[in-house]
Amino acid sequence: MLAQDFLRTSVRANAPSSTSLEQTLARLAPKANPGVLRLAARALNCADPGAERLAVIDFSLPSTERRLWVFDLRQPRLMFREWVSHGKNSGDAMATLFSNVPESYQSSIGLFRTKNSYVGSNGYSLRLEGLEPGVNDNAFDRAIVMHGADYVSQEFIERTGRIGRSHGCPAVRTEVAVPLINSIRDNQYLFTYYPDQRWLNNSAFLRCPNSSERLALND
Numbered sequence: 001m002l003a004q005d006f007l008r009t010s011v012r013a014n015a016p017s018s019t020s021l022e023q024t025l026a027r028l029a030p031k032a033n034p035g036v037l038r039l040a041a042r043a044l045n046c047a048d049p050g051a052e053r054l055a056v057i058d059f060s061l062p063s064t065e066r067r068l069w070v071f072d073l074r075q076p077r078l079m080f081r082e083w084v085s086h087g088k089n090s091g092d093a094m095a096t097l098f099s100n101v102p103e104s105y106q107s108s109i110g111l112f113r114t115k116n117s118y119v120g121s122n123g124y125s126l127r128l129e130g131l132e133p134g135v136n137d138n139a140f141d142r143a144i145v146m147h148g149a150d151y152v153s154q155e156f157i158e159r160t161g162r163i164g165r166s167h168g169c170p171a172v173r174t175e176v177a178v179p180l181i182n183s184i185r186d187n188q189y190l191f192t193y194y195p196d197q198r199w200l201n202n203s204a205f206l207r208c209p210n211s212s213e214r215l216a217l218n219d
Contacts (some may be wrong), residue, residue, distance in 0.1 A: 021045060059192060128149070
């Protein structure tokens with residue numbers, strides 16, 4: 001099955017709660033790819049249907065587009081729609097290569113759980129825990145974190161035709177880094193998408209059988 005077909009068909013059998021979440025996300029972010037939002041809803045419903053916040057990155061879009069959405073699921077409302085960087089070895093304006101390998105300087109896809117915020121070499125930052133074995137579970141050890149960067153800006157796009165690239169981190173505009181990070185820190189979720197066929201076919205979060213068999217992520 002091709003990736004675009006997977007987007008259209010793979011989540012039609014979602015549980016009602018996932019379907020409701022999918023509809024909410026689509027209503028709040030009408031310019032986002034509805035297939036990506038369906039997958040994000042399914043992954044979150046599998047991992048933690050009680051989550052309060054969800055961030056979604058669509059890495060199939062060029063970095064010149066605002067491809068990061070942050071949702072408040074309790075209100076519900078769209079909190080942010082922002083530019084976000086990819087790793088310098090993932091591609092130029094378009095990301096096409098993804099990795100779980102240290103020092104690859106590539107971004108990772110899949111479902112992440114957010115951890116604590118801290119102040120480091122990139123300023124205010126958010127640690128991320130990759131939840132998918134072999135796909136993104138080295139993210140914490142790779143120091144893949146969300147942070148602000150001055151190369152994520154309209155001015156940079158106008159000068160270079162793309163936003164700047166990171167060492168694999170999802171960097172955002174410096175002006176929004178603090179409130180955005182605060183909105184999703186401490187055990188919320190980030191879903192990053194790219195039409196990688198192997199991941200689409202094998203991710204446990206995209207093929208969670210039903211609510212009674214959800215992965216025990218809090219053990």
